[in-house]
Amino acid sequence: MMATAPAMLSWMSSLADATRARTLRLIERHELTVADLCAVLQLPQSTVSRHLKVLADDGWVAARPEGTSRLYRMTLERLDPAARRLWGLVREQTAGMRGAAQDDQRLATILAERQSRSQAFFSSAAGEWDRLRREMFGERVDLHAVAGLLDEDWVVGDLGCGTGQVAAALAPCVRQVIAVDRSRAMLRAARQRLVWLGFAHAQITGWLEDAGFDRVRLRPLPPAPQASGPALFAAAARRHEAGEQATDSQRRTS
Numbered sequence: 709m710m711a712t713a714p715a716m717l718s719w720m721s722s723l724a725d726a727t728r729a730r731t732l733r734l735i736e737r738h739e740l741t742v743a744d745l746c747a748v749l750q751l752p753q754s755t756v757s758r759h760l761k762v763l764a765d766d767g768w769v770a771a772r773p774e775g776t777s778r779l780y781r782m783t784l785e786r787l788d789p790a791a792r793r794l795w796g797l798v799r800e801q802t803a804g805m806r807g808a809a810q811d812d813q814r815l816a817t818i819l820a821e822r823q824s825r826s827q828a829f830f831s832s833a834a835g836e837w838d839r840l841r842r843e844m845f846g847e848r849v850d851l852h853a854v855a856g857l858l859d860e861d862w863v864v865g866d867l868g869c870g871t872g873q874v875a876a877a878l879a880p881c882v883r884q885v886i887a888v889d890r891s892r893a894m895l896r897a898a899r900q901r902l903v904w905l906g907f908a909h910a911q912i913t914g915w916l917e918d919a920g921f922d923r924v925r926l927r928p929l930p931p932a933p934q935a936s937g938p939a940l941f942a943a944a945a946r947r948h949e950a951g952e953q954a955t956d957s958q959r960r961t962s
Contacts, residue, residue, distance in 0.1 A: 719791050722766045723798045727751065728759050730811055732782055733799065735769060738819065739779040748814045767791075855881045872898030 723729055727749065734740060734748060745756045760780060763769045767787065771778040784792060802808065833840055855877050858864070862882045866875040869887035871894060879885045879902070887902065889895050 715788070716790065716794070718766055719794055722762060722768060723794065725759070725762075726802075726805070727755070728763055729798055729802045729805075730807070731756070731759055731763065732768060732795065733802065733808070734811065734815055735780050736782040736784060736799075738815070739772075739781045740818075741774075741777045741779055743777070744818050745780070747818055748811055750814075768795075851877045858882050869898055870894050872902045876902055 723732075730749060731745060734745065740748075742753055742756055742760070745751075745760075746753055749756060760769060760771075764771070768782060768791075769780050770783045770786075771780045773779075784795070787795070830837075851874065858878065858881045860882060863884045863886065864878055864882050866872075866878065866885055866887045869875050869889045872887055875885045875887045875898065885902075887895070887898055889898070
């Protein structure tokens with residue numbers, strides 16, 4: 709699509725300033741704060757902020773919050789194709805301008821310092837990382853990561869579901885979660901949390917023989933004479949293997 713003359717003139721006006729061109733060279737490659745840009749460009753905060761506002765108003769840059777700061781980046785992927793071509797020309801012509809090499813050197817120093825601060829933080833926080841992670845990301849961030857690996861078409865059995873905490877995390881990621889527990893009290897508590905799930909009150913052994921799970925999640929239970937842990941996993945594996953064989957048979961006959 710052809711850019712309109714007013715749009716092209718506005719883009720040219722934004723890029724005509726050497727400081728703004730230097731700024732875009734930097735934030736095209738890395739997200740940087742105003743303080744970072746001040747250090748690289750050797751300019752006061754008010755000057756850098758003013759140039760960033762001009763670039764933001766014309767759609768060249770965007771910012772996102774990080775703590776008490778804002779990280780700025782060039783929005784190259786969102787630009788009009790004509791604006792991208794114009795920037796490509798400006799970038800090529802300004803790569804060797806006075807001060808560009810010094811900008812690159814100062815940027816490398818700032819990025820190295822940022823990396824050192826990050827490494828120092830994680831080195832000092834290793835002993836308390838579990839607590840810090842809970843405070844920053846919540847109790848079950850690990851479970852959310854695992855849930856993202858599930859197939860959305862699976863039917864998952866949560867065996868020994870308790871009050872349904874794990875089932876609640878899995879449910880949005882799969883077609884169905886069937887929560888199983890031999891304690892009626894546990895199932896009552898789970899129902900209050902999970903009104904959209906399927907429930908079955910049954911001993912875990914035996915019930916598996918008639919289940920249609922793609923995957924199962926087993927919770928450690930107190931010792932019971934009916935089945936050992938390996939037996940439970942074997943039953944689950946047999947059921948899954950039977951399902952795979954049935955699917956293969958259907959493929960061969962279709």
